[in-house]
Amino acid sequence: MTTKWDFWIDRGGTFTDVIGHDPQGGLHPRKLLSENPEAYTDAAIQGIRDLLGLPSGGAIPPGLIGDIKMGTTVATNALLERKGDRVLLLITKGFRDALKIAYQARPDIFAKEIILPEQLYE
Incomplete structure (x- = not known):
C-alpha cells in the first residue's frame, strides 16, 4: 500500500x-x-495544502505526494474571449492563407452560401 x-x-x-x-x-x-x-497565490497548491491539512504558505513535504495530474481550460478560454497579450505567428512562404483555409470543413458540403465564423486572428 502506498503512503502518498x-x-x-x-x-x-x-x-x-x-x-x-x-x-x-x-x-x-x-x-x-x-x-x-x-x-492564496495559487489555487491548485492551496487545494493540495488544504487536503493534506497543511497551513497556507508552508512548504509541502515531497514525501507526501505521489502523482499530480492537471488539466486546464485557462488558455483556451483566454483565446476564445480574446483576453491576453497579442502574439505574432510567422508562416513559411507560400502558406499565408493556411489559417484561413484551415481544414475546409463545412457543416453542409453542398451549401452555395458559406457563412464563415469570425476568425480568432487578424
Whole structure:
C-alpha cells in the first residue's frame, strides 16, 4: 500500500477543482476560486495544502505526494474571449492563407452560401 497522496486538478477560469486520493484509497474533493489573492497565490497548491491539512504558505513535504495530474481550460478560454497579450505567428512562404483555409470543413458540403465564423486572428 502506498503512503502518498495523488492529486487530480482541473484549473478553470473561475474555479479550480482538486481531488485528492489518499493512501487508504479515499477520494477527497476540494473546490477553490482560481483567483483569490487575499487568501492564496495559487489555487491548485492551496487545494493540495488544504487536503493534506497543511497551513497556507508552508512548504509541502515531497514525501507526501505521489502523482499530480492537471488539466486546464485557462488558455483556451483566454483565446476564445480574446483576453491576453497579442502574439505574432510567422508562416513559411507560400502558406499565408493556411489559417484561413484551415481544414475546409463545412457543416453542409453542398451549401452555395458559406457563412464563415469570425476568425480568432487578424
